[in-house]
Amino acid sequence: MTTPRKPATFKLDDPHVVVLSGEDEAARPARGTVQVRPEPEPALPTVAPDQALAPMRPGLPWGLLFWTSLGGLVLLALGLGVSNLVEDLFNRSQGLGFVGAGFAALFVVALIAIIAREIIGLSRLATIERLHARAADALIGDDRPAAEAIVRELSAIARGNPRLAHARAMLQSHSRDIIDGADLLKLAERELMSPLDAEARRLVSTAAQRVSIVTAVSPRALVDMLFVFAAAARLIRQLARLYGGRPGALGLIKLTRQVIAHLAITGGVAASDSLIQQMLGHGIAAKLSSRLGEGLLNGLLTARLGLATIDVTRPLPFTALPRPALSDLAGDLLRKREQNDESGA
Amino acid sequence: MSPSWTDVVEEARLSLQAIADYSENLFNPTLRLGVTGLSRAGKTVFITALIHGLLRGGRFPVFDALATGRIGRASLAPQPDDAVPRFAYEDHVRTLVAERRWPQSTVDVSELRLIIEYQRLNGADRTLTLDIVDYPGEWLLDLPLLWKSYETWSAESLRLSRQQPRAALAAPWHAHLATLRPEAAADEQATLTAARLFTDYLRACRDERFAMSLLPPGRFLMPGSLAGSPALTFAPLDLPGHAMVPDGSLWAMMRRRYEAYKSAVVRPFFRDHFARIDRQIVLVDALAAFNAGPEALRDLQAALIGILDCFRTGRGTLLSALLRPRIDRILFAATKADHLHHSSHDRLEAILRLMVERAATRAEFAGATIDVVALAAIRATRQANVQRGREQLPSIVGTPMEGEIAGGERFDGRSEVATFPGDLPQASEALFTTGDAAAQAFQGLSHGAAEHADYRFLRFRPPPVALEDGEAPSLPHIRLDRALQFLIGDRLQ
Numbered sequence: 053m054t055t056p057r058k059p060a061t062f063k064l065d066d067p068h069v070v071v072l073s074g075e076d077e078a079a080r081p082a083r084g085t086v087q088v089r090p091e092p093e094p095a096l097p098t099v100a101p102d103q104a105l106a107p108m109r110p111g112l113p114w115g116l117l118f119w120t121s122l123g124g125l126v127l128l129a130l131g132l133g134v135s136n137l138v139e140d141l142f143n144r145s146q147g148l149g150f151v152g153a154g155f156a157a158l159f160v161v162a163l164i165a166i167i168a169r170e171i172i173g174l175s176r177l178a179t180i181e182r183l184h185a186r187a188a189d190a191l192i193g194d195d196r197p198a199a200e201a202i203v204r205e206l207s208a209i210a211r212g213n214p215r216l217a218h219a220r221a222m223l224q225s226h227s228r229d230i231i232d233g234a235d236l237l238k239l240a241e242r243e244l245m246s247p248l249d250a251e252a253r254r255l256v257s258t259a260a261q262r263v264s265i266v267t268a269v270s271p272r273a274l275v276d277m278l279f280v281f282a283a284a285a286r287l288i289r290q291l292a293r294l295y296g297g298r299p300g301a302l303g304l305i306k307l308t309r310q311v312i313a314h315l316a317i318t319g320g321v322a323a324s325d326s327l328i329q330q331m332l333g334h335g336i337a338a339k340l341s342s343r344l345g346e347g348l349l350n351g352l353l354t355a356r357l358g359l360a361t362i363d364v365t366r367p368l369p370f371t372a373l374p375r376p377a378l379s380d381l382a383g384d385l386l387r388k389r390e391q392n393d394e395s396g397a
Numbered sequence: 398m399s400p401s402w403t404d405v406v407e408e409a410r411l412s413l414q415a416i417a418d419y420s421e422n423l424f425n426p427t428l429r430l431g432v433t434g435l436s437r438a439g440k441t442v443f444i445t446a447l448i449h450g451l452l453r454g455g456r457f458p459v460f461d462a463l464a465t466g467r468i469g470r471a472s473l474a475p476q477p478d479d480a481v482p483r484f485a486y487e488d489h490v491r492t493l494v495a496e497r498r499w500p501q502s503t504v505d506v507s508e509l510r511l512i513i514e515y516q517r518l519n520g521a522d523r524t525l526t527l528d529i530v531d532y533p534g535e536w537l538l539d540l541p542l543l544w545k546s547y548e549t550w551s552a553e554s555l556r557l558s559r560q561q562p563r564a565a566l567a568a569p570w571h572a573h574l575a576t577l578r579p580e581a582a583a584d585e586q587a588t589l590t591a592a593r594l595f596t597d598y599l600r601a602c603r604d605e606r607f608a609m610s611l612l613p614p615g616r617f618l619m620p621g622s623l624a625g626s627p628a629l630t631f632a633p634l635d636l637p638g639h640a641m642v643p644d645g646s647l648w649a650m651m652r653r654r655y656e657a658y659k660s661a662v663v664r665p666f667f668r669d670h671f672a673r674i675d676r677q678i679v680l681v682d683a684l685a686a687f688n689a690g691p692e693a694l695r696d697l698q699a700a701l702i703g704i705l706d707c708f709r710t711g712r713g714t715l716l717s718a719l720l721r722p723r724i725d726r727i728l729f730a731a732t733k734a735d736h737l738h739h740s741s742h743d744r745l746e747a748i749l750r751l752m753v754e755r756a757a758t759r760a761e762f763a764g765a766t767i768d769v770v771a772l773a774a775i776r777a778t779r780q781a782n783v784q785r786g787r788e789q790l791p792s793i794v795g796t797p798m799e800g801e802i803a804g805g806e807r808f809d810g811r812s813e814v815a816t817f818p819g820d821l822p823q824a825s826e827a828l829f830t831t832g833d834a835a836a837q838a839f840q841g842l843s844h845g846a847a848e849h850a851d852y853r854f855l856r857f858r859p860p861p862v863a864l865e866d867g868e869a870p871s872l873p874h875i876r877l878d879r880a881l882q883f884l885i886g887d888r889l890q
Contacts, residue, residue: 057790057819057820058819058851059816059819059850059853060783060785060816061803061806061814061815061816061817061855062792062815062816063812064812064814064815065813069815086785087783087784088794088815089781089783089784090780090781091780091781189459192458192459192464193459193879195879
């Protein structure tokens with residue numbers, strides 16, 4: 053431990069005291085003078101993290117009850133049917149009966165395995181979702197113990213991704229330093245999330261390009277509609293996996309619902325800032341060929357879906373790193389045209 | 398010790414009161430917020446800032462109900478007790494904002510009721526009534542006396558007064574004490590002199606240079622309307638070991654007056670304001686103790702332990718709500734955190750946590766929730782980094798109060814200064830143990846020359862605030878929102 057420093061007081065109107073404003077760069081103070089540099093407010097976060105709408109406290113979950121009871125009935129019916137079938141088979145011949153019973157046992161084992169996988173996937177998604185909410189709270193509250201716990205859990209999730217080994221080691225080396233809660237989370241975001249963000253951008257942009265091309269060349273509307281859905285589902289699954297979730301079928305449905313809800317919340321804002329401009333700007337393309345215009349539109353929509361998915365699946369809110377914007381991705385999609393526009397303007 | 402008759406009567410009265418409160422609570426949810434702190438800990442400022450923030454919608458990002466817009470309106474309402482003065486909230490805000498002075502120290506108990514209209518998370522409209530009580534911090538020192546006899550108190554007071562640095566201050570009283578014989582016949586004039594000298598000694602201990610905290614009885618320092626009455630005219634005596642009290646002796650008279658003090662002064666205070674609290678915030682000004690020296694810090698700890706033992710803590714249940722109200726959340730707050738750079742706040746919190754460790758463990762064991770926070774209800778300073786040669790000093794910038802002295806210079810209350818108050822120590826047991834190790838821990842003002850002190854926490858004037866439409870806008874603060882979220886956030890869900 054270093055020796056404690058003695059208290060000291062400097063009057064600001066003393067000629068030997070220089071008060072710097074925020075922009076002046078720190079020069080070595082001249083001999084005998086003292087530099088005072090004001091610091092930004094630590095108590096307030098520099099960037100307000102995005103806040104989701106406060107969820108209404110649900111009443112009785114009727115929907116859940118409905119599906120649970122229906123599922124139970126169907127399972128019972130299935131079980132009854134299968135046991136009848138096996139009995140019939142035994143009546144007909146001993147061998148057929150054993151084969152039937154074997155298939156039934158296999159079915160049950162596989163069913164249990166699938167259910168277990170779904171539950172694990174769902175709980176993992178829920179963990180990430182909670183992590184996101186807690187991180188947002190800790191960022192506002194600048195709560196150090198909470199931030200440390202979050203970073204620890206984040207590292208545990210990141211362990212599954214070998215690409216993050218270096219980033220994790222870096223983060224570990226900082227764990228002894230005295231860093232306030234919000235700063236710790238920002239550090240974690242910069243270290244752990246930036247490689248993932250780059251990968252996520254690439255995934256979204258690839259999917260958007262593929263969708264726009266397929267829409268443009270596909271012979272029938274039905275074909276490209278199916279393709280857009282498949283691509284969207286694939287994109288959501290890929291992004292969730294990238295950020296540490298492993299959604300199964302149910303998880304995917306849940307995620308898709310969240311993504312669509314998120315799109316509905318943020319859609320208005322986005323439409324006003326960039327999407328409309330993009331669409332109007334590319335009206336010429338649509339005039340040239342309606343198929344080309346449709347392709348572009350579908351591509352842009354897929355990109356928006358991808359961005360919403362990133363918001364939902366990312367375990368930390370965007371504070372230190374910039375949130376990828378539609379214009380970044382649209383740039384990939386329409387790079388040539390953007391360049392032309394810029395040189396023209 | 399078997400419970401005496403007065404204790405049983407007292408418990409019964411408290412229970413009756415609790416039942417009345419409970420039935421009222423059913424129709425009109427009420428939360429009694431206890432704001433506890435020794436004198437100069439900042440109770441009045443905390444209450445003013447809290448009310449102001451709720452009324453005017455302050456900047457409270459962590460206080461969930463306000464940040465998400467669920468609090469529709471907060472308004473002041475007539476208080477329930479007609480016999481208690483109203484908390485002069487408007488005057489305090491005017492003093493703080495217009496004159497840039499801190500409020501005068503509180504001389505009497507006062508109360509204010511705040512009604513919060515809010516929407517629950519499920520959408521239902523509700524109101525919560527918040528009762529807040531302010532009182533002189535000196536009175537708090539009396540609570541531990543409720544469980545002490547005159548003889549115990551006398552012996553403890555004497556032992557304390559013979560330790561450094563108190564002994565020097567107590568010399569005149571000690572000299573007079575040597576002339577008194579407990580078994581001698583009661584003498585009113587001698588008693589008056591003893592009480593006066595004892596009070597002078599207590600006053601001297603409060604000086605900024607010594608900043609002692611454990612100075613019962615509190616009414617001696619803040620007598621109010623009782624000044625000069627027999628209940629306030631007694632002093633400790635150097636008592637013999639045996640327990641025979643001769644009738645008509647000085648000893649008997651002092652003892653009777655001590656008991657009168659307890660029943661006329663302390664017990665009503667405890668009953669009316671202390672035994673009915675749901676949530677408690679304990680404000681502690683550790684920085685003044687750091688200014689003065691290690692003895693002041695230990696003294697502060699001893700005073701806190703005595704007071705915290707009087708709390709009735711535990712998880713609230715239906716039965717406890719009916720019979721014996723309990724405090725189910727306690728927040729320990731190190732106030733005046735704005736006198737430190739924020740990088741030192743963690744250390745301040747750790748020191749406070751160590752100081753109240755015993756009380757906190759006991760409360761947690763009883764089922765109450767505990768938190769420790771470094772806060773500033775009104776933030777008087779800004780932060781800055783001072784570079785002197787190669788040295789970087791994390792400092793604060795503000796206007797010191799008129800007459801404050803640091804580094805041999807006296808401030809006029811107008812010019813701004815940047816000050817580095819000294820590095821707080823790592824929290825360790827050594828700070829609070831008696832003996833040589835503790836005395837070496839750091840140097841304070843009580844040790845002598847100001848140049849050698851390890852810490853200098855200046856007192857700053859309140860920040861300049863520009864008025865909006867003739868009213869004060871939201872005041873700057875540090876972690877006041879976190880304190881609010883902890884204290885009342887769960888009742889606003």
